[in-house]
Amino acid sequence: DVKVTQSSRYLVKRTGEKVFLECVQDMDHENMFWYRQDPGLGLRLIYFSYDVKMKEKGDIPEGYSVSREKKERFSLILESASTNQTSMYLCASSPRGGAINQPQHFGDGTRLSIL
């Protein structure tokens, strides 16, 4: 079974802090994704990566950056945390080979609170 592990289940940080959310997958997937999930808005894509050191902006990249130094690890960085970034953050991965409709496999999420 694919395992996507997010480093923290709950995290509380202060406004202005630099925040790192870590995600590791164990299935050698090329594609990795970061979403945020807010009530009534579903999952919105922040950034994704289709290979090591490659990254593409999603729909809401402002205030975030990412790092993919190794294939299995994809980090989301909040450069200067703000209260409107309080949310549930979900990491996902999928293989790139074959059809583009490969299912995405999600981690359990990190509930981040910015005070």
Place this chain on the structure above:
Amino acid sequence: GQSLEQPSEVTAVEGAIVQINCTYQTSGFYGLSWYQQHDGGAPTFLSYNGLDGLEETGRFSSFLSRSDSYGYLLLQELQMKDSASYFCAVFFSGGYNKLIFGAGTRLAVHP
């Protein structure tokens, strides 16, 4: 732009059948997926439709009509454990296995 619409809430009783609709507006539509998410859990993949018609997987079926930009998820013989949020999500030909998700439908199954 890209948008998906699905009802915010649906309620049903055990043993019943429920249909969750999804309409979409996207450029370069490739296919429609459905994901299930229990409270506090990770979204999990349920089904994919790339062609028009019905795909069946056990108690769950998913339908797509590309000409109507419409799909639905059909859940039969509802069980309490089916209480969850259900998201439709669109693949489009921008590549990289990227998905656009709907806002989700919260299904409550009652005894």
